[in-house]
Every structure is written in C-alpha cells, then in structure tokens.
C-alpha cells in the first residue's frame with residue numbers, strides 16, 4: 161500500500177483524498193483468497209473479483225480511491241477491553257487523543273478506557289467526559305469503563321446505574337488497578353449490573369497475599385531476594401468470583417489472567433455453564449519473570465510476568481477458547497515513574513501499538529490461531545463481552561457485505577524493530593524496545609473513514 165494502485169488518479173492520492181469510498185484491491189479477508197473490497201457510505205458495500213476494480217470502473221461512486229492492498233490481510237477493527245488512557249489526571253503520561261492515536265496505529269477501532277483516572281471514573285459526569293474526549297479526538301471509539309466502588313476504595317458501590325444510563329452507556333465496570341476484595345461488595349456489584357446486562361471486570365489480586373509484592377513468587381524472586389506475588393493470590397479471587405457469578409447468575413470478566421492455575425479455574429467455571437470470560441495480555445503471552453534479573457522497571461507490571469509454564473498454559477488457553485480474548489492493559493507511565501529503582505517504579509507497560517504483532521509471534525506463526533481466530537480473540541469476543549452493538553454472530557459476517565466498514569489492514573510479513581521514540585503514545589515504557597516483532601498495520605477504517613493510512617494517522 162506504500163504506492164497507490166497504478167489506476168489511482170493524480171487527483172486522489174492516498175491519504176489526501178476527501179473521498180468517502182475506497183476500494184481495497186486484492187486484499188485477503190481473514191487471510192483468505194484475494195478479492196477487491198469496496199467500502200462506501202460507512203459499510204462494506206461490495207466484494208468484486210480480485211484485481212477487477214480500478215479507478216473509474218463502473219458502479220463505483222465518484223471520488224472513489226483505489227488502494228493497492230495486494231497481500232494485506234483484512235480484519236475487523238480490533239477492540240481492546242483494557243486500556244489506560246490516563247485522562248483526566250495524568251495527561252503527562254497519556255491523553256485520550258494520544259492513546260487513541262496509538263490504538264488506531266495498532267489496528268484498534270474501539271478501546272475501553274479504564275476507570276483509574278484522577279478523578280476516578282465513578283460518576284456519570286466523569287465517564288461522559290472521557291466519552292466526549294474520545295468523540296472529539298476521533299481516532300477510535302472510546303467506551304469508558306466505570307468504577308465498581310467509589311474512588312476505587314473498595315468500600316461502597318459507585319453509581320453503576322447512573323453510569324449505565326449516561327450518554328457514555330457504560331456496560332463494563334472495574335476497579336482495575338485494585339481488586340474488589342470484599343466478597344459481599346463483589347456479590348452486590350454482580351447482582352446490580354444484571355439489570356442492564358453489564359459485566360464486572362475483576363483485577364484478581366488478593367491484597368493481603370500480595371502486600372509488598374515486587375514480582376512473581378518463585379525461584380527467580382528467591383534468587384533476587386524480592387518479595388513475591390504468588391499465583392494463588394490471583395487464583396483464589398478468580399475461584400471466589402466465579403462461584404459468586406454462578407450463584408447470582410451474573411457476568412464476570414477476569415482481567416489479565418497470568419497463571420496456569422487461573423486457566424484451569426476458568427475452564428472449570430465455563431464447564432459449569434457460568435458466565436465467566438477472561439482476557440490475557442500480549443506481554444503475558446510472550447515475556448517471563450527471568451527478565452526481572454535486569455532490574456529494568458520496564459518489566460514491572462501487575463500481575464507480574466510469570467514462568468514459561470504459565471506462558472505455555474496461557475497460549476493453550478487462548479487457543480482453545482478458555483481465555484476469550486486478548487486485551488492490552490496498555491498502561492502508560494511518565495519517565496519519573498518508570499526510570500527509577502525497581503521498588504519505587506509503577507507497574508504497567510505499553511501495549512496498543514504492539515499487541516497484534518505479539519499475537520502473531522506467539523499464536524499465529526506457531527499455528528495456534530488462524531486469522532479468523534485472531535479476529536475472534538481481538539475483535540469479536542471483546543466486542544461481545546463489552547456489550548458493543550457491533551456484535552457479529554460469526555466471524556465472516558464482520559467483514560461481509562453490509563457490515564460496518566470498521567476494519568484494519570495488516571501486512572503480516574515484515575519484522576520491525578520497536579523504537580520507543582517512534583510510538584504515538586506519550587509514554588515510552590514498552591518492554592519490546594530493540595526487539596523485532598512481526599507485522600505492521602497499514603490502514604485502519606472506522607465506519608468507512610480512514611483513521612490510519614500508509615501506517616500513519618490520517
């Protein structure tokens with residue numbers, strides 16, 4: 161797509177056209193056979209034989225731009241259930257505008273913005289503010305997550321109903337960054353959101369078991385002399401909450417699953433028929449706790465990087481659907497919060513601009529997921545869990561004729577070196593700096609409007 165198709169006229173150069181219609185020439189929907197796909201009036205308007213469409217061809221609206229997308233893979237626009245946009249409160253680390261630019265460049269068309277802002281997104285006013293900032297920025301849809309408890313303090317339920325019926329239409333509630341550790345409060349929250357088919361997304365971390373924790377509890381922590389964050393602190397909360405969700409017949413979503421035991425518990429809960437879903441982050445699919453030996457705080461994250469056995473179980477769980485989706489947990493942090501000693505550094509790492517590449521490396525190249533599987537785990541499942549109207553009953557229908565032209569175009573082939581300074585995020589805390597990752601997003605469309613063309617923000 162670097163060079164527009166020969167047929168593209170001088171008047172409509174790629175990236176500058178005001179045209180509202182596009183032809184994706186010789187694109188491969190979900191990695192299948194090439195076809196020409198016409199995007200017009202915000203929807204996928206037609207599929208035509210591969211290579212048959214050129215500028216001025218019959219049946220195309222005036223001003224149609226033909227893009228040479230030969231070899232590129234067409235996927236539904238990606239949906240991230242777990243993004244920290246930091247606005248309001250820490251605009252030095254990220255803003256809604258900078259974070260959604262990073263999202264679009266990563267192939268995302270919707271991000272769910274976590275509630276641990278300052279002020280906390282625990283009222284209709286704050287969630288509406290974040291929602292409006294997303295509309296103004298226009299790079300992708302922003303769906304605010306509402307806090308479960310007032311101020312994330314874990315003591316009183318926030319105004320869940322008011323947030324649900326606000327203009328932001330909140331459906332996902334989470335105290336992420338903190339665990340809703342009080343079992344009765346968790347039960348009440350699960351019961352409350354049933355009224356509007358909401359979901360509680362739990363950051364599963366038993367607080368007493370993780371006091372002072374600095375990294376995964378295990379042999380590496382023992383060697384480094386760092387206090388450990390044991391797997392059981394995550395697993396105990398997931399087991400409790402799965403039981404509660406089953407008991408009250410409500411929806412539980414488990415954030416950033418990180419241990420083999422958690423995968424087992426979620427498999428068990430699903431076998432019971434309970435409405436439990438789960439996400440895994442790209443970093444937990446790729447990185448392990450031995451990286452902490454460098455004492456580079458870029459590897460500090462919550463939950464912590466775990467062992468190679470955990471990584472293998474997470475990959476297997478994502479492949480067999482026990483883990484429903486990939487979520488980035490994009491957690492930008494300012495330099496002063498990251499470039500400090502290990503114990504003082506804040507946990508969290510960037511994810512939006514590298515997520516699909518990490519999934520390609522860990523899941524697609526080894527044959528654990530095909531492109532339809534990627535679409536399911538990175539777009540359709542998160543959309544369903546988050547209650548988005550754009551919910552496809554089956555994968556193909558998400559890019560079939562008549563579907564919203566909310567899609568992303570991936571060049572799967574090239575490996576690229578991750579350069580922190582080249583990222584659109586305001587922060588620099590990527591754990592992949594200097595690492596080579598496969599695949600590049602070439603274009604992203606939101607309801608027929610390009611947000612990214614030629615790998616650049618439009």
Ligand SMILES: NC(=O)N[C@@H](CC(=O)O)C(=O)O
Nearest residue numbers: 244336337461462491507508
């Ligand atoms: N993941 C992290 O290590 N940090 C997140 C909070 C969270 O997702 O738990 C953050 O807000 O920085």
Ligand SMILES: [Zn+2]
Nearest residue numbers: 336337363415
């Ligand atoms: Zn969390």
